[in-house]
Amino acid sequence: MKKTVGVSPKVNSDLTAKARIRNAAFALYANYGEDATSMRAIAEAAGVTVGLVVHHFRTKDGLREAIEQHIVDLFFGAIEQVPLEGTTAEIAAARDEAVADMLSDNPAVVGYLRRALLDPMGHRGRILEMLTDLAAKQVATLRNVGVASKAHRDSSQVIGVMIRQLGQLFLQPMVDSMWNQLAGPNAAEDDKPLLVVKVQES
Amino acid sequence: MKKTVGVSPKVNSDLTAKARIRNAAFALYANYGEDATSMRAIAEAAGVTVGLVVHHFRTKDGLREAIEQHIVDLFFGAIEQVPLEGTTAEIAAARDEAVADMLSDNPAVVGYLRRALLDPMGHRGRILEMLTDLAAKQVATLRNVGVASKAHRDSSQVIGVMIRQLGQLFLQPMVDSMWNQLAGPNAAEDDKPLLVVKVQES
C-alpha cells in the first residue's frame, strides 16, 4: 500500500475511489459532524455505493481513523517541510506559518478539529492526543537543535502553539454570525472586530 | 450502567414532570449533544415514558425550543436582577459578574452553548440569535440610562461581551485535555496556563 504523505493537489477525478471516499467523508464530517453523516451520504458524495465504503474501511470507526491519520499527516507534512536553519525563534515562526498555510488550504481540517476538540464527551477518536504529541515533539526538536526559550515550561509552550493556531479559527464562526446579525450582511467587512486568543503563564 | 448526568435528584423531586423532562434533556444535550440523545434516553433520565415526553413537547424540535427558551430566561434573569445604579461601567461590570455567576451555577448552559454556537451548520435552533438580541438590548439599555462608552461601536461591544464571557469557557476543555496529557493528572493545578480570549477593534 502506498502512502501519500505529501499533499498532492489533485482533483477528485484523478484519485482512487478509496481516497475519494475518505475525502468525501472528511468534508461531510467537517461540515455536519460524524453523527449527522450517514455511510450512504458518504457513498453518494463519493460517487460509489455503501458496500464499497465498507469494503475499504470496514466500519465507520475505521473511516474516522483514516481521516484522523490523514489530518496528522497534513500537520506533519507542513512542519516537516520547513528547514532547520536560522535561530530557534525563526524556525518556530516558519513552522507556525507553514501550519497556518496548510490550515487555510484545508478548511476541512479546521472544521473537523473544531468539532472533535470542543466535544470532549462525544468525540470517540484520538486526534487531540495525536496532535498534542506531534506538537510536543516539535518543541523537543527545537530544544535539541538550538536553545529553546526557557521562559516557558515545555507544556505551556505546546499548549500555546496549538491554542494560538486553532483557537481563533474555532471561535471565528461565532463572531461572524453575530457580526452578520448585528451589522447586516453588507456592512463594511473591515469594521468587524478581531478575535485574539492566547495563553498566559499563570 | 445507569449514569445520571447533571441534575441532582433532590432538586428534581419537587419539580413537575414536564420540568424534569426538560432538565434531563438539557443535561443530556449539554453532555452528549442533541443528535446523540434519544427521546427514550431522555424519558429514562426523567423517570417517565417516551409517550409523556411527546405529550408535553410534541416533537424533538419542541423540546429544543423549550430548552433554548429556558437558557434565554436564565440569561435574562441574571441580567435583570442587577440594579441600574452607579456608573455605566459599574452596571456593565455587575452584569458581567451576574452572568458569570449564572454560568458557573448552570454548567449545562455552557455545554449546550458550546455545541450550539460552534456548530453553525448542524445546529437547527436559534439560540445564538436570541442571545445576541438580548446582549444588544443590554447595551441599548445602558445607553438609555447613562452614557454608554462611545469608544466602541455598539456591535463590537455586544460581540465583545459575549466572546469574553463564553469564548474562554468554550476553549477551556481543550486546554485541560492537553494539560492532563502533557503534565500528567497530578501536576500542580496552578501551573496550568491561563486562557485569554478577547476582541479588538480592527
Added chain:
DNA sequence: TATTCTGCTATACGATCGTATAGTATTGAT
C-alpha cells in the same frame, strides 16, 4: 487459457430512531 484476486454493486437484516395512536389513571370543576 484457467484461476485467483480485487474493486465494486445489490440487497437484506436487525437495531434504533422519532412519532402516532389507543387506552388508563388522576385531577378539577360543577
Added chain:
DNA sequence: ATCAATACTATACGATCGTATAGCAGAATA
C-alpha cells in the same frame, strides 16, 4: 357525584441507521 380535561403508559409503525453477505466484472497471475 359526574364528567371532562389533563397526566401518563403501552405498543406499534415506518424510516433510517451501520453492517453483513452474496455475486459480478475485469485485471493479475500462472
